Amino acid sequence: MGRENTVEEALNLLRSRLCNPSFVFKPLSDSPDSNYSKLKFIISSSVTEACNNSILLLGPRGSGKIAVLELVLKDLLVEFPDLISVIKLSGLLHSDDNCAFKEISRQLCAEHQLLFSKMASFDDNSQFMIAMLRECGLAHKTIIFVLDEFDLFAQGKQRVLYSLLDAMQSVTSQAVVIGVSCRLDADQLLEKRVRSRFSHRKLLFLPPSKEDLQRLLEHILSLPVDSTISHDYAVEFNAKLQNMLADEKFKQIIITYMDSDATVNHLLRFLFRAVSYMELGSGFLSLENFKTALSNIQRQPKLECIKDCSILELHILVCMKRLEVKEQNSYNFNSVMKEYKSIRASFQISEYYAWSICLRAFEHLLQRELICFTDNRGQNQSVEFRPVKLLISSHELQQGLKSYRSCPAILFKLMDREV
Amino acid sequence: MVSFISFHRKGGSILLLCTCLHQTKAHWRESFIFPAFSFTNCVLLYNQVLVATITNHQSPSNLFSEFGFCCFSVHFFSDIRVCGSALISSNQGLLNWVLLVFGPFSHQKTTICPDFLNPKPWLNHLWRKSENIGHRRNSMGKEESPQVTRRTTRSSSSATVGTKTCDSHPLTIKDLVFGEDPISLNDLLSSFPGRRIQILELVRLLGASNSPMLPLFIYGGASSGKTSIVLQMFRHLNRPFVYSSCHTCYSPRILFESVLNQLLLHRKDAANGYSSAKRCERPSDFVNFLREALSNVINNFKGNSGKLGTKKLVGQADGNMVYLIFDNLELVREWDKSSTILPFLFNLYDILKMPEVGLIFVSNTSPDTYYSNMGYMEPIPVHFPDYTEDDLRQILMKNQANRKLYSSFLDVVLRSFCRITRRVDELSTAFLPLFQKYCEPLHDLGVVPNEEMKRRLFSHLQPQIAPSLNEVFKVSSQSSPAAESNKETKKKSSRRKLGVCAEIDELDFHMSTSAKYLLISAFLASRNPATLDASLFDSMGGIDSRKRKRKSSQKSLEKKENAEQEILMKGPGTFPLERLLAIFQCLTSVAEGSIDEEEHGDEGSGVQGGDGGLMSDVLLQLSSLCNANFIVKGGSCPLEGSTRYRSTVCEDMALKVARSLKFPLSKYLYRR
Incomplete structure (x- = not known):
């Protein structure tokens, strides 16, 4: 009974890791030339130097743009707890101008313990945002705008982008606009008046290299030896895992799978499936699990x-x-x-x-x-x-x-x- | 407002009687009967009706006081899904429904129908749930759905009156689970034969309690058990879930509100004017509300499990994961052309960033039909293949009283029917009358058949199989065994062979004579070229057309072929109103002689007068025919500017109508 509980606990741990992008992307962010370090440098310098900035994070869907950004923001919030407030928008939800301004005001209000009025008009909200930008600038507080699905904000009149970037032209304001998009030509979608106000800083997110992939697999799948999970089991589990990771057949499976799409999230879905197939009886991951997962995930619907x-x-x-x-x-x-x-x-x-x-x-x-x-x-x-x-x-x-x-x-x- | 809809069967053809009563009450529509039943039409009508009932009307109490109930009765297994959706829609809190089920169901008198040979197991569950609504909220989101009475006979249909919802207790967080005793995995596996692999895979993917999950995408053909298995799975796991089907939640707003209502444990009732807990139209609002509601629910669960420790209460949910199930996702693709909802739903997991939420999408169509420019993280696919022949055998064998006998019956029929369709719902409807036929020579139904008896039964059944193959999709009636013996040779009558169809002459169309004439004239106007009208309806021109037919050179043959091709492609032609009325006049003036002889001075004699009063009457009939989809209104002609009409009636049906009038239709049809 005790053994089974241990296995279940281990399985839960693995599953929650796979569902938690910030855990997954942690090891990829150590090196100084990683996107994590670059992004952190850019944002922290604009926070400390009290200047305005704008960046685009580009990369295929599932390459961890948001996850890395979250990691950076988390660290920065710890580093400068009172100097940053983060406003998050998503193009899927707020591509409509009215909606976007409303959401910005709502989050600003929540951040600064103000009372948010649902009845406020479009104009009120945009005025409020500009006023807040100015106030925050005077208080040397940086507002970071995260615009997920940036390309969707570039539809229509691009009022949101314009007023954001235009407000940042003044000396008093202090804000960073971070656009996240999977369209590599996202900056080409901008209108001229918006583009000229945009600093053309771009960070490209690429799929992990083979070495990184191997490191990632090990990082995700190995159990911690110093936790509630029994030590002996974890050691045995990790040893078996190492064996499997070194196995040529296993590498082949991973390569076949990553052929179609080499992004990390794509890998995660595969691992999730394989981990779900883990036998509770034996309690170890086997090559069989990965084989079944591969055949079940690569479907030919037609x-x-x-x-x-x-x-x-x-x-x-x-x-x-x-x-x-x-x-x-x-x-x-x-x-x-x-x-x-x-x-x-x-x-x-x-x-x-x-x-x-x-x-x-x-x-x-x-x-x-x-x-x-x-x-x-x-x-x-x-x-x-x-x-x-x-x-x-x-x-x-x-x-x-x-x-x-x-x-x-x-x-x-x-x-x-x-x- | 529709007050009464029922699907009748009369003499074997399926008749749809639809009486539409407008809100104004000033304007009654005619009752129609659709002799040629088109499934699509029917579903369309159904949907229209649903939309109409739900959107048009804002004050349900008015409706209740006026009509008391709304009545749906259904024949078709496939319709049950629609009907089920009607039932769930009633959660929108607008109507009191009474479900009448007769026809094939009348053989299963049990309230708790056996799982498979049954409309839809989940629907069945739904009924059961709503019947004891007083005790528990049911998990499929009809919080306030009224007490549903099921009747199994037609005779009682007139007597049914919707009963008012009994007062129910306030919803608690426990109501998010399935609400019945959990079943074991073995029970689950045995109640779904042929689905072992899929069930085990789902169990694996859902994982132990409290383990997070990436979004799942369950797909497979119709009636392959997707919805029922998912719902029963949650019954087995005893975990909280929110089920919303895009069939019933037919717009983003309704979908969002239905999810929120369930999460916020909100019940629509007269006290709150049948309104939703939150008004929410945009995805952005939905995400905010959803996050709030979910974290509330999850905290609640966490608090409960913390307090109770290891002790478990009855009805207490397992773990603190909450699952959102979106059924019939394929319908979302048609919601908005800009299609933001679909990528939104697929990205919902990433947007929410809550590991305690599991998303499950159920769809009829495979993931590759969802591709859009947008792109999204694909959920994990789980495929439900259609049942194989062996699976079908097991499924159909379930809940049979005499398994040996049924098995020998399946030996005879299953193979050939599987060549047409492998859908359980269609097969089981088709087999029901056939099995009766099979059993006819037997006195004792409990008998175990030996070889010799099997042979005898087979020879008895064999002549029935071939015609009944062509009957698969029709519901046959148990009545009229007399008709079966006559016509057995003619190919034309193959539809009637099962003894399903009574004589057409007896068929009462419930349509006024003038409507019938109008139908025929519309049919003629659609089929015949306008240039031939003069020669067909003018006694002088008849010879002329015959003359033209004679010559058949190479060129004209080719032309003929082309024309044939064209008519195959284009379908019935369009015609202006004037032409229809002119033909109508001609037909009625021809027919009035015979009508006079029979002293049936109804509509036909009105024509004789030929005054304005008649015209308005005819126009009214026309509009009702249009509403019944016998005649469709096309776009207006750019040159003439008048509306053009098109008849959708098929030739068989037009001939039937003509026969009921004793009208020589074939004489007027132009054959190319």
């Missing part, structure tokens, strides 16, 4: 969809594919049925399905999104007249038919032969 289809639905798909081969530029259910009938006639297929059954099978295909309507016009047309198209390539269809259990041979013939 193939799965084809495998789920019934034979009749496959017939319809093949008919549609044949119509496409015939270069019929647009077709609908009726023409598919015509093709189906002609196939039935020429190959003497005995099974007969009524029109309504085929229509339902067709609707199933639509539901599965293996096919879709070519346009949204003609909403009031009935289904059978609206032009459709295949959403899978003929190669995928071929592949799907091959992997289908007990697929009728006639379908392969129909796929290959042009009648």
